[in-house]
Amino acid sequence: MWKLTRPDNRHDKLTRDTLLDLQDHHLVRIELVREDQRQVWVLTKRGHGEAKKLLEPKGIRVSALREEKYDPVTGELLGASYDDHSAAVTTTAAELHRVGIGHRFGFATEIPHRLAGGYVQRADLVVRAREAGVPVLLLEIDRRTEDAHELVTKLRRYWEWGRLLAPDAHRLTVDLVRSRPDAIEDVGHEKRLWRRVYPPTGREGLVPLAFVFADTTAAKVDNTVKVIEEAGRRYWAPRRYETYYQEAITAKDYSQAVPVVVTTLEQLQEHGADTAVWRRLGRKDEQSLTDALDNPDGDALYRRQHARAKAEDERRRAAEREARRPVCKRCGRKFTDQRWEETTARTAWKAGDLSVCGTCHADDVARQEAAAEAARLEAAAPPAPEDDPEPGRRRGWFRRRP
Structure with missing residues (x-):
């Protein structure tokens, strides 16, 4: 909370004093103390109610109440499950917020994404930071407690969720997609479910996804990323454009892909989330977050190459036609x-x-x-008169006697 609410403060005294004041009013309580002696604070039932009155009218979702339960025999507090993974999620949000990626109220945790079969894929963290060039970003925080193939499965589920139709889709479109699942690729993103939940990303493709690895080694991260890159290629990799000018087009079609970037929490803390610490799957070098999410070899390049190829083809056809004239x-x-x-x-x-x-x-x-x-x-002219041998002499059988 200290890093999230006061990212520029070097010490947590102000946040600690505020929490102590809230504790005096029975609005917050200490749930546990971590090994590094940092305290984990949560809302009491009274504090939860006050927070809902304050935040929900502003459209800010409040997390579920963590009830205070004790073991009837030992008297120990039960349900203190705020573990290192939760701390890593909060720290990731704080590091993003510290460099201006996301307002403190622009973060949400454990956001459900319901699939067609009823399974719910929950994102560890969702960031909305349009001003920073990231209208929406889903984050999965992994402390290497999950197998790499489980992360591939998560990627597949996000890809499947991005291909679902909106509830108000036309009946004919629904029937077509049911009969031929690939037909969803011909349906614009504005008619899909994800556009009813999140704003347009401003880039090609589905909702971008980030894997942030924490408390692990560089070798393990590299091995995990290789598995995701190879086994999950169908979900993140762009395709070739289907075009008449195939040889002239090097641009790639990202329209049906999930943009996936990876980094580590340690890099975010050491260098900052606004520096070149993000690597896009399919690329070698690390970039800033917005550069990693951009597609310089995508739709914009395709339009330029297609225009040049079309103009060149028209010139060639015109020259060939002229030669046949x-x-x-x-x-x-x-x-x-x-x-x-x-x-x-x-x-x-x-x-x-x-x-x-x-x-x-x-x-x-x-x-x-x-x-x-x-x-x-x-042909229309009258015939000319014949010549008279004795001009002035009357012609006829009888002549008047003198």
Whole structure:
């Protein structure tokens, strides 16, 4: 609590004095003392009620009440299960908050994600830090108490949860996905369940997931990450884009993948969560959290490469078409697009001499029309009178006597 509420304070005196004051008012109590002598404080029943009145109207969820129960024989406090794992979760939140990743009320623990079969996958920690470039991040804190393949199973469950449809999905869409599960990949993320729970991430893919390892060795972390990377490839790895310009596209399709980053609590404490201590699965180097979550080889690169490939393909096609363009056998000029189309269309029989260009064809048509007009005029003209051998002499069988 000290690190989470007062990240800049070097000493916990202010937090300790506040807790002691709350204890005097029976709002908090000490549940246990850890081996390093740090005390674990929890809300009393009265304090829990006061916290709900204060926080829930503001939309802040309050954890379940930890009731105070004692062994009837020994009198020892029961249910003091706030262990090192819980401390690691709280410390992780504090380290994120200390560098400005998440408001103190922007953290939530043990958030359930219900799968289609009824199983509930609970995230150790959920961070919402839009101002820091991380609208949402799910975190699993592991002190190497779980087998690496169990972490792969968790990754698979988050991937499956990200593929669930929203409750208000159209009936036809629901039927299609039930009959063919891969059809969910053609359904936009805004129509899926996760978008009803979390805001858009601002990046391709599903809700990002972070594995934070604590209280373990670097060798164990490396071995665990290798297992997650290999056995969980289907869930975190991007795919190739299905495109006509396959050879020209090196960008990767992250739209159906869970972005997974890994780090250790010790690195967060030593260097800070805002430094290059996060490694994205599939990459070699460590980066800052936002850089690790970004996809420089993703959709933005695809759009640029696709535009270049399309433009180059259009230039190539245009050059090939130009090379096939017919040349007039009479004047040597190339056909225009209109004349080319006239000579290759189904009505090419109307186009006259197919070996000449539009200009020469127009000349032919003009000559033909002129000849036809001359013939028409000649046919319409009256016949000329025959020559009279005796001009002025009347013609006929009888002549008047003088």
